[in-house]
Amino acid sequence: MDVSVVIPLYNEAESLPELVDWNRRVMEENGFSYEIILVDDGSSDDSWEVIESLQRQNSNVKGIKFRRNYGKSAALNIGFADAQGDVVITMDADLQDSPDEIPELYRRITQEKYDLVSGWKKKRHDPLSKTIPTKLFNSATRNMSGIHNLHDFNCGLKAYRRDVVKNIEVYGEMHRYIPVLAKWAGFKKIGEQEVEHRPRKYGTTKFGMSRFVNGFLDLLSIFFVGKFGKRPMHFFGTMGVLSFFTGLIITIWLIAEKLIAISQNLKYRNATDQPLFYIALVAIIVGFQLFLTGFVAELVSRNSSERNHYQIEKKI
Template sequence: MPDKVEISVVIPTCNEEKNLPELANRITKVLDAYGQAYEIIFVEDGSSDNSFGILKEIKKRHGRLKIVRFSRNFGQHAALAAGFESAKGRAVVTVDADLQNPPEEIPKLLEKFYQGYDVVAGWRENRRDSILRKIPSYLLNRYISYLTGVKLHDYGCDMRVYSKELLKEYQNYGEMRKFSSALTAILAKNPCEVKVRHQPRKAGKSHYSFSKLVRLNLDLVTSFSTKPFQTVALWGIAATGLGVISGIIYVIYRFLLGNWISPQILLLILLLLSGGVLFAILGLLGEFAVRTYHLVQNRPFYVIEKTEE
C-alpha cells in the first residue's frame, strides 16, 4: 500500500457476501482510472455469513485493501467511525456495500471536494425504493435539517466525501457519532450536495428494518440535539403567557366591569397556566437530561477484533 494515500474509501459491510466481489472490482477500476493513490477499507461489522472470508480472498488480489473486523455487530455508524479512524487519505469517501449507489459516481463527488468543500453529500434524487421508505425519509430529512440548521435533501445517502480534518473533530464526539450524517453537517464549514444515481438492490436485503429505523430516529430526537426540548419549553412559556393575559382580561371583565363570564373560561385559563408551566419545566428537564447523557457516556463505540492490512 502506498505510503502517501490521497483517497480513502470506507465501506461498512454486514452480510453482503454476494455483493462484495463486484463492489471491490468496480471501486478498484474507478479509482485506478482516477489516478490518485488510494486505499479501500472494508469494516466487517460482525457478519453471520462468509463476508469476512470473501474479503480475505479479495485482499489477495487487491493490495490496496484493508479489512477492519469487529468482534460483533455494532451497527453501520460504528463501522463508519472505525473506518474514519483507520483512514489515511486527505479525502475520505463512504460507500454502502449494497451497490445501490454505483461506485462510478465517486469521481463526481471528488470533483466537488477538490473545489474546496469539506463535506460532499450524495443526493438520491430518483430513489429506487418503495413509497413506504420514501415518505418517512422525506420527513426525517426535513427534521434533521431543522435540528442541524443545514438544509440537505438526503441525509440518508451514505455516498459522501469528507475531509480528513473534519473527521478528526468528528472523532471527539463519542456516541453522538451514531448520527454521522447530521453531526458532520454541523461540523462542516462548507458542505454541498451532488445528485447521484440510485439503483435497486442486486442481492441481499436491507439491514434497516422498520423497528430499527424507529429506534434510530427516537435516539436522534432524544439524544442528538436539545432543540426539541427547547421547542417544548417555548410552547410552555407561550401557553403560560397566554394564560396570564387571559387571566388579566378575565379579572377586568368580571370584577372591574361587572360582566358575567362563563366558568368554563376560567377553567380554560387555569389549564393554560398549569399546562404551560408543566411544558416549560418538561422542556428544561429534557435539555438537562440530554446534556448529562452526553457527559457520562464513556462506553466504547465499537470493539475491533483484528485488522488486516
C-alpha cells in the same frame, strides 16, 4: 494518502470481491493512493472470511469486525476514526453505489474545496414503500436543518474532507443526517452530485420499517442538541416562562373578573367552577417544572467535560 473508502457491511459476502476489485480498478486508473476499509457489522455469513482473503490479495484492504451488530452509524464512526486519506468516500456494500463516481467526488473536494459532497440517486431502483418515506424524511430534514440544496440526505455514497469525519460523531441512526452533523460542527460548504443507483445484485436489503421511526427521532435529537446542546436553559427556560406567564395572566383575569363582580354586586361563579382556573393552574405548574428542568440541564452542561469542546479550523 489520497483516498480512504469506508464501506460498512452486514452479510454481504457475495458482493465484496466484485466491489473491492471495482474500487481497485478505479483507484489504479486514476493514480490514487488509497485504502479500502471494510467494517463488518457483526455479519453472520462468511463476510469476515472474505475480507481476510481480500486483504491477503491486496494490502490496501483493511478490515474491522464488530463482535455483534451495532448498526451502520457505529460502523461508519469506527471507519472514520481509522481513515487516513485526504478525501474519505463512503459507499454501501451491496453494489448499488458505483465506484466510478469516486474521481468526480474527489475532484469536487480537492479542487472545488467542498467540505462534503453527498450523492443524489435521482433515479432509484427501490419499491414505493421505500422511496415515498425517504422523500418525506428528506423534505423534513431540509426544512429542519436549513440545508436546502440536498435532495437525498441518506445516500450512502458521499465524499468528505478528512477534517469533517474527524470532527463529527455518528451514532444511533445518525448516518442518515451526516450533512446536518457536519453543518452543526461548522462545515458549511456542502454540495450534491447526481450519482447512479444500481439495482441490488445479491441478497436483500437489511433495513426494516423501524428505521423510519428511529430516523425521525434522531432528526429531532440532532435539531435539539445542535441548537441548544450548550445552552439548554434557552429552550426549557423560554418554554417555562411562556407557560408560567400564560397561567399567571389567566389567574389575574379571573381575580379581576371576581373583584369587578363584587364591586358591582353582580352574581359570579367560583373560580374553581371555571375551566380557565384549571388551565391556569396547569400552565403555572408546567412552566415552573420546565424552568427547573432548564436550570438543572444548564448545571449539567456547565459541569460536562465537553462544555468547552469547540471545533477550531485554524490556529496560529
